[in-house]
Amino acid sequence: MSKHVDPTKSQFAAFAGLPDAGPIWMLNLIRLRKNAKYDDGREMTGAEAYAEYGRASAPFFTGVGGKIAWAGKPQAVLIGPEDEEWDMAFIAEYPSAAAFIEMVKNPGYQAIVFHRQAAVKTSRLIRMAPGAPGKLFG
Numbered sequence: 001m002s003k004h005v006d007p008t009k010s011q012f013a014a015f016a017g018l019p020d021a022g023p024i025w026m027l028n029l030i031r032l033r034k035n036a037k038y039d040d041g042r043e044m045t046g047a048e049a050y051a052e053y054g055r056a057s058a059p060f061f062t063g064v065g066g067k068i069a070w071a072g073k074p075q076a077v078l079i080g081p082e083d084e085e086w087d088m089a090f091i092a093e094y095p096s097a098a099a100f101i102e103m104v105k106n107p108g109y110q111a112i113v114f115h116r117q118a119a120v121k122t123s124r125l126i127r128m129a130p131g132a133p134g135k136l137f138g
Contacts, residue, residue: 004122020097029124030088036118049119056112064099
């Protein structure tokens with residue numbers, strides 16, 4: 001089984017226990033499998049399975065007010081573990097943590113999340129408070 005595809009119960013509890021005073025950003029770093037791993041044996045690439053997840057999850061994501069705030073294509077790790085390679089990086093914005101929780105607990109979403117699980121080799125999902133861009137580091 002792949003590591004870092006789904007949150008642990010303690011990670012989800014810590015996420016849900018934070019104050020919920022407005023919009024949140026979720027930094028997503030995704031490394032895809034070469035070939036998706038579906039329990040039912042269907043065959044497609046990890047990229048194809050993740051694209052199917054994107055299509056299937058769109059109504060749930062937009063339905064809670066989610067939007068993509070930023071997206072980029074990782075090219076090289078300059079500082080960090082050399083084995084951490086990412087196929088995609090993006091920030092999803094939600095109106096609140098409650099909106100994110102509503103999405104992931106929706107039975108319809110839960111019925112399609114298997115596409116993400118089949119596609120993803122490893123990932124990082126980091127909750128962040130939105131910030132204003134500036135001219136200097138920090």
